[in-house]
């Protein structure tokens with residue numbers, strides 16, 4: 006499809022938008038009638054099945070930043086769902102909170118109703134769920150307007166939030182990466198820098214600490230120092246986290262964290278984290294490889310959440326098969342790193358190849 010957007014004076018547009026999005030099947034940009042907020046639903050691919058991806062409620066300088074985010078994130082969901090072996094396509098929705106606006110409860114609810122209408126208008130091409138800025142409770146508001154939503158609260162018959170599964174998948178990926186790098190999967194005694202102690206990062210910091218890891222942690226929210234104290238972890242300021250000498254850097258905040266500067270400054274053997282779209286640009290994957298730093302591709306590592314939403318929502322699903330699927334993320338990471346090593350490619354290229362093979366097989 007082609008996105009047509011009028012040229013605007015440069016200072017007003019801060020995101021680099023493609024003039025065409027030929028790979029996206031559908032992109033809906035709408036002005037929520039109740040909330041007055043810009044809502045974008047990007048369906049990248051339904052080749053493997055209904056597109057599945059969360060709804061992000063986030064602050065953007067300009068609505069085109071939100072559009073660029075939705076285009077990138079939905080594309081990554083296609084790769085993530087394919088690499089995870091799900092019969093799901095890739096999509097994402099983004100609700101843009103303009104600079105200087107704070108949403109109260111009523112307007113947040115309106116935004117979710119608007120999102121529900123937008124999702125419903127796509128007739129089932131896309132299923133939404135919680136993501137950064139949204140929650141199981143907010144998904145139950147979306148559910149007032151559409152059936153195409155998952156991750157509803159358990160008391161409403163839903164499967165709840167997927168952060169436990171995501172954190173478990175990242176933990177499995179860390180073990181696989183340690184084995185690849187050091188020839189031993191042992192977490193105990195290894196030093197991890199966890200950047201971002203939210204839903205996933207907080208759980209992961211706990212599971213790593215329980216496994217005997219040494220932790221240095223950070224968050225832009227100072228209140229997270231309490232968790233650092235509880236776990237006996239060292240605290241570092243967010244801007245210095247990548248400079249800590251350690252075994253593994255674990256980005257669990259927002260995307261774009263691996264800039265060329267960060268890649269040059271890292272003093273670890275591996276990067277394995279939950280954050281989506283960690284690479285600020287593709288060439289960072291090559292920079293990391295040249296520095297001998299193993300990057301486990303984010304869209305493989307953090308697939309626990311979608312696997313959970315897909316598998317737990319299927320009638321008859323049991324915990325054992327779900328656990329096996331989550332643990333399988335570690336096997337996929339190991340296979341991707343092996344294949345990258347054997348072919349001299351970056352782990353990014355190896356993971357994309359795995360996903361593309363599955364997409365091609367579905368043609």
Ligand SMILES: NC(=O)c1ccc[n+]([C@@H]2O[C@H](COP(=O)([O-])OP(=O)(O)OC[C@H]3O[C@@H](n4cnc5c(N)ncnc54)[C@H](O)[C@@H]3O)[C@@H](O)[C@H]2O)c1
Nearest residue numbers: 167168171201203204205224225243258279280281307310
């Ligand atoms: N929740 C899931 O199941 C899930 C699934 C797949 C991917 N992810 C991705 O993992 C990341 C974390 O998700 P979450 O659900 O834990 O989100 P969250 O909002 O609960 O937590 C993010 C945390 O990171 C902190 N943070 C933001 N920028 C930071 C920075 N520059 N340095 C340090 N800390 C920073 C925030 O203050 C917050 O505490 C996101 O990129 C998300 O898209 C989450």
